[in-house]
Amino acid sequence: xxxxxxxxxxxxxxxxxxxxxxxxxxxxxxxxxxxxxxxxxxxxxxxxxxxxxxxxxxxxxxxxxxxxxxxxxxxxxxxxxxxxxxxxxxxxxxxxxxxxxxxxxxxxxxxxxxxxxxxxxxxxxxxxxxxxxxxxxxxxxxxxxxxxxxxxxxxxxxxxxxxxxxxxxxxxxxxxxxxxxxxxxxxxxxxxxxxxxxxxxxxxxxxxxxxxxxxxxxxxxxxxxxxxxxxxxxxxxxxxxxxxxxxxxxxxxxxxxxxxxxxxxxxxxxxxxxxxxxxxxxxxxxxxxxxxxxxxxxxxxxxxxxxxxxxxxxxxxxxxxxxxxx
Ligand code: SF4
Numbered sequence: 032x033x034x035x036x037x038x039x040x041x042x043x044x045x046x047x048x049x050x051x052x053x054x055x056x057x058x059x060x061x062x063x064x065x066x067x068x069x070x071x072x073x074x075x076x077x078x079x080x081x082x083x084x085x086x087x088x089x090x091x092x093x094x095x096x097x098x099x100x101x102x103x104x105x106x107x108x109x110x111x112x113x114x115x116x117x118x119x120x121x122x123x124x125x126x127x128x129x130x131x132x133x134x135x136x137x138x139x140x141x142x143x144x145x146x147x148x149x150x151x152x153x154x155x156x157x158x159x160x161x162x163x164x165x166x167x168x169x170x171x172x173x174x175x176x177x178x179x180x181x182x183x184x185x186x187x188x189x190x191x192x193x194x195x196x197x198x199x200x201x202x203x204x205x206x207x208x209x210x211x212x213x214x215x216x217x218x219x220x221x222x223x224x225x226x227x228x229x230x231x232x233x234x235x236x237x238x239x240x241x242x243x244x245x246x247x248x249x250x251x252x253x254x255x256x257x258x259x260x261x262x263x264x265x266x267x268x269x270x271x272x273x274x275x276x277x278x279x280x281x282x283x284x285x286x287x288x289x290x291x292x293x294x295x296x297x298x299x300x301x302x303x304x305x306x307x308x309x310x311x312x313x314x315x316x317x318x319x320x321x322x323x324x325x326x327x328x329x330x331x332x333x334x335x336x337x338x339x340x341x342x343x344x345x346x347x348x349x350x351x352x353x354x355x356x357x
Contacts, residue, residue, distance in 0.1 A: 032297060033131075033138045033347070036188040039296055045316075049300070050309035051325045056343040057335045059324040068104060069162045071096055072211065073144065075109035076160050080123050080145045085113045100218055103259035108162070108211055108273075111266025115274040122148045124155070129347055132195040134290055137297030140347050141192055146204075155200060156207045156278075157192050165215045172212045172275040183208050183279055190281050190289040205278050212273045214262055219253035 042049040051057055075092030092109050096102045124146040132139040145158040161179075168177040183189070189206045196204040239247065253261070266273050303309050316323050327333035328340075 032136065032301065033140050034293070034297055034300070035140045035346070036191055039187075039191075039293065042296055042300055044318075045312040045323070046303055046309040047311040047329065048315070048323060048325055050303075051328065051335055052343065054304070054309075055335055057340040058343045060339055060341050063320070063324075064098075064101070065320070067096070068101055068213070071101075071105045072108050072162050073160055075105065076112060076144075076209075077126050079109075079113060079116075079118075080126050080147065080158075082118060082123065085110060088113065099255050100258070103255065103262055104214060104217075106259060107214065107262035107266045110263055111270060111273055112211060114267050115270040120150050122150055124148055130192075130195045130199055131347075132198055135294040135297060136301065137294060139191060139195055139293060141195055142346070143192060143196065144209075146196065146200075154205055155196075155202055156205050157189070157196055158207045158209050159189065159192070161208060161210045162213055163210050164213050168210075168212065170215070172210055172272065175277075179210070180277070183277075186279075187289055187292070189279070190285050191293065193281050194286050194289060206281065208277050208279060210275045210277070212275075214265070214273075216258075216262075219255065219258040220261075 038049065038053045041052060071092045075088040078088035078091055088109055089106055092105050093102050096105060125143065126145055128143045128146055130141050130143065132141075143157050144160050146155065147158055148155050161183075163172060163179050167179040167182075168174055171177065174180065189208075193204050193206055311329065316326055316329070323329075325335075328335050333339055
């Protein structure tokens with residue numbers, strides 16, 4: 032049985048969700064916008080690590096984005112990354128490399144964002160890109176005590192990736208988190224901040240007419256071009272704020288524990304498949320990412336075969352996991 036890190040965490044979150052996504056292999060047609068931004072930025076950064084120029088990276092990053100606001104954010108983040116970091120001390124070994132590792136009866140499958148060697152000391156790194164929301168790092172991407180970095184310190188995905196890569200390359204692999212802060216302004220700003228001073232009122236009967244007021248409010252909204260220009264400017268001029276890299280060490284105990292946990296979860300999944308029972312975890316129905324994508328199916332307002340769901344695309348080159356009939 033193949034098991035990726037996302038399958039592992041999905042199973043631990045809710046067995047029933049795992050069944051829909053990894054056994055039935057059905058996923059929602061509508062993509063979560065937060066994931067779309069992260070995917071686009073990842074694709075742009077792939078080109079950076081392939082040694083391509085900024086134009087190539089931007090073309091690839093925005094090719095599937097129709098939303099102009101999101102496009103501006105992606106352009107600012109990717110161009111800011113090119114401005115902040117250089118390849119001088121790095122030699123790319125692989126980008127989006129698939130690695131398969133046998134752990135007991137389970138095959139751990141992964142795609143490493145980047146594997147690169149640091150020229151100055153010859154060490155091998157797994158480089159994992161993360162787009163980080165303002166709230167999860169308290170607005171400070173360098174705050175090691177924030178929710179984001181605290182989570183990264185015990186992140187099992189990185190431990191698993193490290194185990195798999197060390198097994199494959201036969202040498203120590205460090206994990207480098209390559210974080211990019213999302214901009215706090217998720218849409219164009221409204222300038223000036225307080226246009227209401229001239230709004231007509233009983234106290235101010237000589238104020239503008241409502242039509243004049245409405246027209247001025249419209250003019251006060253930042254144009255899409257202005258928004259993009261402002262974001263690019265900020266990601267370039269304040270790159271310390273928007274970009275951070277940290278190496279977080281994993282101990283041998285972390286690695287041993289991860290191998291045991293992975294094998295254990297693999298056995299649990301096999302047991303669920305055998306019995307045909309995938310217990311629901313209702314405390315997971317509403318999370319920080321919003322409603323579970325299978326909420327309506329569980330509540331019998333929709334079915335997994337409806338047009339709102341599609342077959343899950345295969346992410347790895349090995350044959351698909353077998354479908355289980357009940
Ligand atoms: S709606 Fe709740 S019970 Fe149903 S799959 Fe999602 S998390 Fe599990």
